[in-house]
Amino acid sequence: MNQLRNIFLDFKWLVYPAIVLVFILFTIKYLIGLPGELISQISASQKSVTESAQIVSRLKVKLNTLTTLDENRSLEDLSWLGGVIPVDKQIDVIVSELRFSASQTNSELLGYTTMLGDVVSSGSGEFLISASFNTPDMPSLVQLISSLNSSLPLMSISSVQFVSGSASMEINGAWFPLVPHQARLEDDLPNHVQAVSDLKARLEGFSLVPVASVDEAVQETGEIIPNPNPFTPLVN
């Protein structure tokens, strides 16, 4: 017994490093973590914090854009865009465009056939109108095509057949319905101001068909009801 005590007394100076070693191992295991895990934990936390900070910054920009949005101007732009690409298949307007353009180019709209396509689904795209014109000559036809190509709502001409004095064309009218947007909160807002001004610049010189010539039904009632926002239904 005494021998053991002596051995302990001889090596008691090793107790301090042993306690330190146990302390370090204990805290590493239960408090701090192994170096490999620790590095991955810290880097994951840092990454998460960086991502969150970026989201915060993006959301602040988004919120600022929304709070400073000029609603009047935006509604005006929306109204104009409704004239460029209608929210539904506005055959009357396209036919009025054809009639108006023909009258401006010594031509006459003789008739038209429409192919509306699927009328049930709320898809988007184009609808086809086959139109025939009385066109005196090629220069008049060129003018007619030019006029149609610079009219609003937008249309495209996919085929032309001209035989002295008469022309037939296949015309696609553009439309795009109102669709619910599935944007996530953290998604950035697109630069709509730039998009609208780009389109306005692209369509400079394009003209909307005068309202008075749009619809004979309007002429019959003798009353033209302006609808500044095509996305708001008219209330009589």
Place this chain on the structure above:
Amino acid sequence: MGAINLLPKRNIEKKYGPLQKNVYLLTSVVLTMYIVAASAILGLKIYLNQRSHNLDQEIQKLNSQIREQSSKEALVLELFNRSAKGREFVDTRPPVQSYSDILKSEEVIIEGWTYGVGQPQTLSVVSGSAESIERFADVLKQKYSSITIDKLTHNLVDNVWSGELLLL
């Protein structure tokens, strides 16, 4: 009477004295460094957790503020999407006008023209001379990669040349 330790105490100190000193010193240095490093690491972990918590709260707050502006967001998205559709429509529509613009001549009269997307075009022209039809065909080379004069007819009674051109 207690037991007699035959090995003198002096000898043990002599034997382990320098090692004991070094171990003490080394342990103290390691312990100090460890405490400093562990404190720094724990501090960093606590800071990152706190920052992450604060940012999450800020995100929630901003999201709720943005949700209040959802009608404006819908307006912005509608403006952007509709503009993009308009742009796409204009940029991808068939280039009929660029063809029709070149079909102008003072020497020939164009009596017929067919145009279809991706299809060869045909042109019927009449003129007072075959040369003017050829000159017109030369002008058309600016726009068309292939021009074939399919048929050239000379009406001797009226002295009128008529040509059928196939354009690609």
